[in-house]
Amino acid sequence: MMMTDRYGWNLSVFDRLHVPVITPSAGETAAVTYEVVVEKRRSGEGRWFDTENYTDSGADSPGRLITLALEATQHGRALAAVLAPGTDWLMVARNRRPTDVDSNLDRPRPLGPLVFGVSKADATRWAKSHQVGSPFQRARRTTVTTTGKPLQHKPGTHESIYVLPDENVQEAAVEVIAAGAEEALDQARDYTFKGRLADAADPDHQETATADCADEKTSPWPRPSGGCGADFLLCLSCENSRVHHGHHPRLALLHRQLTSLRSTWPEKLWRKRWDEHLQRLADLRTKVNAALARVTDRDRMIIDHLLKGDLAP
Structure with missing residues (x-):
């Protein structure tokens, strides 16, 4: 014994x-x-x-x-x-x-x-x-x-037979699970549209590739020399962004293009570069109607340059 x-x-x-x-x-x-x-x-x-x-x-x-x-x-x-x-x-x-x-x-x-x-x-x-x-x-x-690690058994057996059923482990895991859930919620919030919807363009707002900017001076991503230094794809995650009906066709096209990119890029690289923006566009689509039928040549040109990295903020 x-x-x-x-x-x-x-x-x-x-x-x-x-x-x-x-x-x-x-x-x-x-x-x-x-x-x-x-x-x-x-x-x-x-x-x-x-x-x-x-x-x-x-x-x-x-x-x-x-x-x-x-x-x-x-x-x-x-x-x-x-x-x-x-x-x-x-x-x-x-x-x-x-x-x-x-x-x-x-x-x-x-x-x-x-x-x-x-x-x-x-x-x-x-x-x-x-x-x-x-x-x-x-x-x-x-x-x-008590040891907290596998002794005579495989890691999977250790987790399923000894760790997970243990009441002390379950009690200690409550805070960890809660913290993970809060982190996931914060991350999900980061991938939602944070701007405002408008019926028409405001002449006092500055146009960007994906939205209009209501206040460039209070950007979450300021340039050292002043102004906003964010990638245009991040505009939709900024509270200063304004999306009106004129943006709907362009954003619908961007959503379709990002979705199609997924089949041509390596999954890990695609997630790192595009997944956040696609999720934000998907969230925006729940708030506005898709408008691919109204896409213009100018919209296509802007999205093409945006995806190629030709547009500088």
């Missing part, structure tokens, strides 16, 4: 746990590092084995439990090596039920007075005597969620 609590090993690991290889720790004279080979059958053929390293550098260090396990089982392992040379199972105990027959053929067979690993029957008896449920499963879940 202590090893499960420390390393997150499940019950089946203890049945096939070989004696770890001991290597000196780099730069240390008193510490030793154990190379433990952990068998994980559920990972699929060819990915059954994983190597984990634990260093014993003193009390409460990761490898101290392995040192204690080696000390506790040294006599049993020595006897096993005499009875069957080459036997190197770490978990060795006296077989107190020699007449019991284990139906699990994947487990190491008893050897004389010795038994290896920890069987499900052993775990069940221990759980009943202590009046608890699945001790290994509960300890493993606690270790994994």
